[in-house]
Amino acid sequence: MKAASRQKLDQRAFLEQVHECRDNGYLLSSKKIGSGAFSKVYLAYATQERMRHNCKLASDLRGKCHTMVAIKIVSTAEAPAEFCKFLPREISSLNATYKHLNVVQLYETFANSRRTYLVLELAAHGNLLEHINAMSAHHHCPGLEEEEARRLLWQLVSAVAHCHNLGIVHRDLKCENILLDDRGCLKLSDFGFANWSGLKNSLLSTFCGSVAYTAPEILMSKKYNGKQADLWSLGVTLYAMVTGKLPFKECQPHRMLYLMRRGPTFQPGLSPECQDLIRGLLQLHPRARLGLQQVATHHWMLPAAHALFCTTLCAIPEKTEKPQLRTSLHNVEPNADSDPPRSLLQLWRPQLQGTSCESASGPAPEPPGACPRQGADSAGLELWSTETAGRTVGRSRHPLLLCSIRSVPGHYPVS
Template identity: 85%
Template sequence: MKGSARQKLDQLNFMEQVRECRDNGYLLSSRKIGSGAFSKVYLAYATHERLRHNPKLASDLRGKRHAMVAIKIISTAEAPVEFSQKFLPREISSLNATYKHLNVVQLYETYQNSRRSYLVLELAARGDLLEHINSVSDHRCRPGLEEDEARGLFWQLVSAVAHCHSSGIVHRDLKCENILLDDRGLLKLSDFGFANRSGLKNSLLSTFCGSVAYTAPEILMSKKYNGEQADLWSLGIILYAMVTGKLPFKERQPHRMLHLMRQGPTFRPGMSPGW
């Protein structure tokens, strides 16, 4: 398809999405704030009519004193069947199970048709943690966050992950890009596309999920793994990235990653002993 034809089709699709959102009580803006393989996330506004009919949404936005939300639009017509029938329902189920934790992004409602699914989510307007680390590093002219800030953000992240685990949910894709910040600077854990219910306490999983740089060694070795323990490994990687401004192990190939892991991470001089 030629560029102009593709652009025209995209515009028609977007206008269709605008209509579908309006029919469900939301005014979709053209500001795209995120994207995935089969999804795009846009800034949107809840109408007064929608606020009257959705107590969950009205209660949360009353505290925020605005009517802005994020709407994640998933193209189920283009996505593989496994995604639509397995991973998307898990994402919705996980967000419903972890509802009302201050540091987990809130799912207000969903609606769908034969071509798309819409997730109406809490807006985290300040972007993701990776962007924040890079911005602060540039401002400080030194990589990483101040230790006090990293400590406060990490405490919020641990609280969110502990809440997920206590609700029987393992995230399996913890990384800086999936951690958002709202306009008050509060951390919001997001993107539960690979989440799963952990089931029995010591049950093992086998699906390779997440990004190699944040993945636990047992997963890289293609072994069955404990989902909660794999999440804890990823937390350690994120903490390292917060305080150093880089990842501790960075290789594309799993066997090279395992070699770096055996050597262990390095820390810059001057870091407080508590780390």
């Protein structure tokens, strides 16, 4: 009886949500693409009438050639106050990061006394965790190929740099919160634990995020720098991409810290440059971790920079372009709502005097000794044994010829 009664309540609540979405210009489908303790995400369709009244929605969907969106429904009436305090931060963070190609777009919100609705960009190809497992099974080899991991990491660094430049720290970077659209373009999502770090040296104290991706200073209940904590999570994500498993996985925090002090181990075949980049991010001391600019200029990342540079050159219009067209383009007034999402990765700022930006990280740490790993791996990631690599490769110093680069394209988790 209890199960049947609960089912009737769920059906009634869903019908209410369908009517509320329809009243706001969206057709809610029954396909659920994500769920959490107090929220669910459904596939939905924007009506033509709604698109006429929402320039932000219309301009983005026009380029995608469909009207599909994802609607996250948060049951604010059922959620505790502690949960609800993060919702305004999530909305303000998504509004601030709007128009970056590698951050999921928030089109609009509407609410009543019981629920809050977030209309989000649809990323139809699932999350990064699913992509890693699918590619591992397809190639009969753990993790992604380094070329694919490099392409995705470039986009992720672009998204995180955009957030950090705006003073926003994500605090829940993990494979499940990184989505892929139908063009293979990466989308950073789920800003439920995001916060603003206005002051340069401001410290946070809230324990949040997933333990497997959490920085050691947070596990030790210390106040922490949100940007440096995101860098640790970035290193864990890269390790998961190239190995098909997580570097540290334990239920008990003290055991997790023990594994962190020993450092990550690597399977044979992983390039020394990639190992070096991971070690540079998984430094126990927060200030010793590579910064985003150092990640972007790391020797392992150079092929991605070269590929994007070539793509950017190909996109430059020919000099034979008609003068009338250039004039008309310059006369167009910028519109904050109608411009399509863009990605501006400005991690390089060489001086005009001709000096070049360089990777300024210190020498690489000595690799930890080989040792058996204990504890279970993440349930979602495939289980693969790892071995210690030989010597690390020092982080490269090289001149950069780019002032800025535009990144190119390539289910929803909830708080």
